[in-house]
Amino acid sequence: MDLLEREAVLQDLTGHLRDAVSGPGRMALVRGEAGIGKTSVVNRLAQLADPHIRVLAGACDPLATPRPLGPLMDLAPYLGRAARTALTGALTGTCRSDEVFDCLLADLSSYPSLLIVEDVHWADEATMDLLRYLARRLPSVPALVVVTYRDDEIGRTHHVTALLGTLAGYPWVHRHDLAPLSRRAVARLATGHAVDAEQLYHVSAGNPFIVTEILAAPAESIPATVREAVAGRLAGLSAAARGVVDVLAVLGRRVSLPLLAGMLPATEEALDEAVACGIVRTDGQVTEFRHELTRLAVLESVPAPYRLRVHRQVLTAMRSRPVAADDLALLADHAEGAGDPTAVLEYAPAAAAHAAALGAYREAAAQYARALRYADHLTPDQHTFLLEGHSQACLLSSRLDEGVTSRRRAVKLRRAQGDRLREGEDLRWLSCWLWPGGRTAEARRTGLDAVRVLEGLAPSRELGRAYLNLCQLACYEHEGVAVAAAYADKAIDLGERFGDAGVVVQARFHAAAARMLSEGSGWEDCERAVSSAMAQDLPEDAGFLAFNMCWFTALQRDTAQTTAAVKRAEAYCLDRDLLSYLLCTKVWGSWGLLNRGLWPQAVDAAQNVLSHPSSPPVVRALALTVLGLVRAHQGKAPVWPLLEQAASLVDSNCLLDTGLGWEARVEAAWLAGDHELVRTEAHRGLDALADRTHPWLSGPLACWIRRVGGTPPQVAAAGPHALELAGDWAGAAAEWDRLGCPHHAALVRLSGDAPALHQALTAFEALGARPAVARTRAVMRTLGVRPIRRGPRAATRANPYELTIREMDVLKLLDEGLSDAEIAARLYITPKTAGHHVGAVLSKLGVHTRQEAARKLHHSERG
Incomplete structure (x- = not known):
């Protein structure tokens, strides 16, 4: 596993080691919960140590009777003769322990050393005394002593606590805590795995061991290794402590101590024992499991009749006192566990509404789904209300299929009830979410149906939203500035009339976006709309507009603006749990990386999106297209199966409107040398655009027809496409360079003079674009x-991966864990050039991450 988010600790430890071997010596305490990665960190430290530093490593074992000086026994073969003799004498009773300590100190004094002692929470008394002895004398020794221990298993009376007290006064003893992984790191580890990264983070709480075990066995609700690890910890508990843990597992992850005391009187000593074993922890007046997966593993072993009894007890206890909003979710959970439908319908909808108000849409969707399981106890109006809430929460948490299904059922029920206003509103919502489902034609029909229903009633806020939806569709489907503006004006009028700030800001945004995409103006108005939505604290509107800006900048191939837009939208949507919008943002980010020529990174980003089980069809289609196009660029198979799979997920209009699908098919045909297919696919796309105006879609298709010797029709074209169609290849190439798109610039230069061809060849070779090179x-x-x-230099040909000398230099620096900026400083090049070299190295090695590249380097050196 990659050592994510451990760079700072490793930097500190390597600094300690460097200072210690030149004197004075030091001790480093590395602490954290079980599975946090202490062993991985110290092993990496040993790998980073200079060759002249001797590495000595020993560990304590979880034995009923610990081995005397167990860690010293592990490293004895690497010590000098005197130390080995003394250790043997200590074990046979012919030598005192203090003589062993003296010999070890002398041995460490003779040679620069890194001494690692792991898991001292299991150490025997003699080992503890050894650490006290060494710590006092380290300033005179050229050594760093690294000690690891689990801080979740040491209580007030543990012998490690006493050791820490002894070490507290030594300034040469340093302490390093290993924190759980962040959401971002967990998501990175989950890349390429069909798991929900957010759910993975939730159940693991960022514990690296739990994360990797879940990823290794994604089909298991609780990996066997985690279940066994939990069982091992529980095995040592007394009956009273095990009873506390069982009750806590039923009550939930976080439980108030007064509630626990009401359930199990006189629990203090038993709870202390449970805390000491590392399963749970206390925080003020609350006790909680360290990880949700641990709780689920314990709950799995609790007998069903006992769970039912506990649920009923706690439901009764919680209902006997005033109910706070934060208690609603817990009450709903216990109500269902207690088998009480009435209580479920009392608390689950309220818990869902509370969660939605806080932006916790996953939790809201789960609570609505819980209530809907008891829909036969509801009136039709109550049932429909829950379906509408469930749909909205599902859509915002990227559970698109569930959300659309609930909204369709709500439309039918509202129609049967004769509630035309809510029927129109449900039709509008259904239209909104059919588009990301790749069903653009149905989205438009449904949107028009919503307007027809609502226009038959008095003017309303709902009608304003319905006009906004048609404005959005007109923008996305490039129906022209006038159409989008007409709908926008109607939406703004009703939005201002009924005080709907979200409608007003969105309508202004989409009217400006239609101008930007068709005429090139409107960028500033779009930016103002996004800022306004954020300033007015309209999270759903702001998140929606922020990810749309990622799309529109990617359509215009402006890589700098795309990068900035993606960074802003990711941060905003992640902070507000807008998962659907976050996934959309990430896929536009992968497209931006593709345009920049960072193909391995683009593949990583696309696979990350594809691996998420909640990615909408449009998002999946775009990610598959990115993968297919990168493979086409690199001359790897398969290409067309990926592009066809993408096309099968959405209708043809959506494939075209998103801006990547059709052009990718044309370029893949060119790279395969099939000029006839290039013309066929390009003309199909232009035919579909005949009644629409979008120069960033029609322009590239016309350019491809021209590149293969055809005569393109007169179409609207923008930016470098317009220059190329006008015969100004040099101006087009310069514009592509300005936009930061090296592959596009090289393609245009194929129409140029001899220097341009040489420049194109160099660019394609640097990118690893083998078909384009040919x-x-x-x-x-x-x-x-x-x-x-002709071809690579001799040194490049001799390299098994055809890496140039400079690329080998970059690979070696990657192995040192350097960033692009650090590589640039080391090689006296710009960070942008370093990034291109890194991309070329990853491409030639056929890997996606820097760590994989480093492993290939070591493999080739061993070979």
Whole structure:
């Protein structure tokens, strides 16, 4: 596993080691809960140690009777003769322990050393005395002593607590805590796995051991290794402590101590024992399991009749006192566990509404789903209300299929009830979410139905939202500035009339976006709308507009603006739990990386989206297209199966409107040398755009027809596409360079003179675009342009991965864990150039991460 978020600790430890071996010596205490990665950190430290530093490592074992000086026995073969003799004498009773300590100190004094003692929470008394002895004398020794222990298993009376008290006064003893992984790190580890990264973080609380075990066995609700680890800890508990843990597991992850005391009187001593074993912890007046998966593993072993009895007891106890909003979810959970439908319907909808108000849409969806399981106890109006709430929460937490299904049922029920206003509102919501489902034609029909229903009633806030929906669809489907503006004006009028700030800001945004995409103006108005939504604290509107800006900047291939837009939208949507919008943002981010020529990173981002089980169809289609296009660029198979799979997820209009799908098919055909297919696919796309105006969609398709010798129709084109169609290849290439798109710039230069062809060849080679390299060489041969050099240099050909000398330098620096900026400083190049070199190295090695590249380096060196 990659050592994520441990760089700071490793930097500190390597600094201690460097200072210690030159004197004076030091001790480092590395602490954290079980599974947090202490062993991984010290092992990495040993790997980073200079070759002249001797590494000595020993560990304590979880034995009923610990081995005397167990860690010293582990490292004895690497000590000098005197120390080995003394240790043997201590074990046979012919040598005192203080003589062993003296010999070890002398041995450490003779050679720069790194001494690692792991898991001292299991140490015997002699080992504890050894650490006290060494710590006092370290200033005179060229050594760093690293001690690891579990801080979740030491209580007030544990012998490690006494040791820590002894070490507290030594300034050369340093303490390092290993924290759980962040959401971002867990998501990175989950890349390529079909798991919900947010749920993974929730159940693991960022514990690396639990994260990796879940990823290794994704089909298991509780991995066997986790279940066994929990069982092992529980085995040592007394009956009273095990009873406390069982009750806590039923009560939930966080439980108030007064509630626990009411359930199990005289629990203090038993709770202390449970805390000492590391299963639970206390925080003020609350006790909680360290990880949700641990609680679930314990709960799994609690007999069903006992669970039912506890649920009923706690439900009765909680209902006997005033209910706070924060108690609603817990009450709903205990109500269902107690088998009480009436109580479920009392608390679950209220818990859902409370969660939604806080932006916790996953929790809201789960609570609505809980209530809907008892829908036969509801009136039709109550049932419909729950379906609408469930749909909205599902859609915002990226459970698209569930949300659309609930909204369709709500439409039917409202129609049967004769409630035209709410029927129209439900139709509008259904239309909104059919579009990301890839059903653009149905989305438009449903949106028009919503307007027809609502226009038959008095003017309303709901009608304003319905007009806004048609404005959005007009923008996305490029129906023209006038159409989008007409709907926007109607939406703004009703939004201002009924005080709906979200409608007003969104309508202004989409009217401006339609101008930006068709005419090139409107960028500033779009930015003002996003800022306004954020300033007015309209999270759903702001998140929606922020991810749309990622899409629109990616459509215009402006990589700097895309990068900035993605960074803003990711932070905003992550902070507000807007998962659907976050996944959309991430896929536009992968497209931006593709445009920048950072293909391995683009693949990582696309696979991360695909691995998320809640990614909407449009998002999945775009991610698959990114993967297919990168493979086409690199000359790898499969390409067309990925593109066809993407096309199957959405309708043809959606494939075109998103801006990547159709162009990707055309470019893949060109890279395969099939000019006829290039013309066919490009003309199909232009035919679909015949009644619409979008120069960033029609322009590239026309350019591809021109590149293969055809005569493109007169179409609207923007930016570098317009320059290329006008015959200004140099201006187009310069514009692509300005936008930060090296592959596009190289493609345009294929129409240029001999220097341009050489420049294109160099760019394609740096990108690892092998088919394009071959096509460029063919063009050069046809025109009689002699390449400056044929093929890679001798050193490159001798390299098993065809890495250049500079790329080998970069690979070695990657192995040191350096960033692009650090590599640039080391090699006296710009960070941007370093990034291109890193991308080329990853591409040639066929890997996606820097760590994988480093492993290939070590593999080739061993070979």
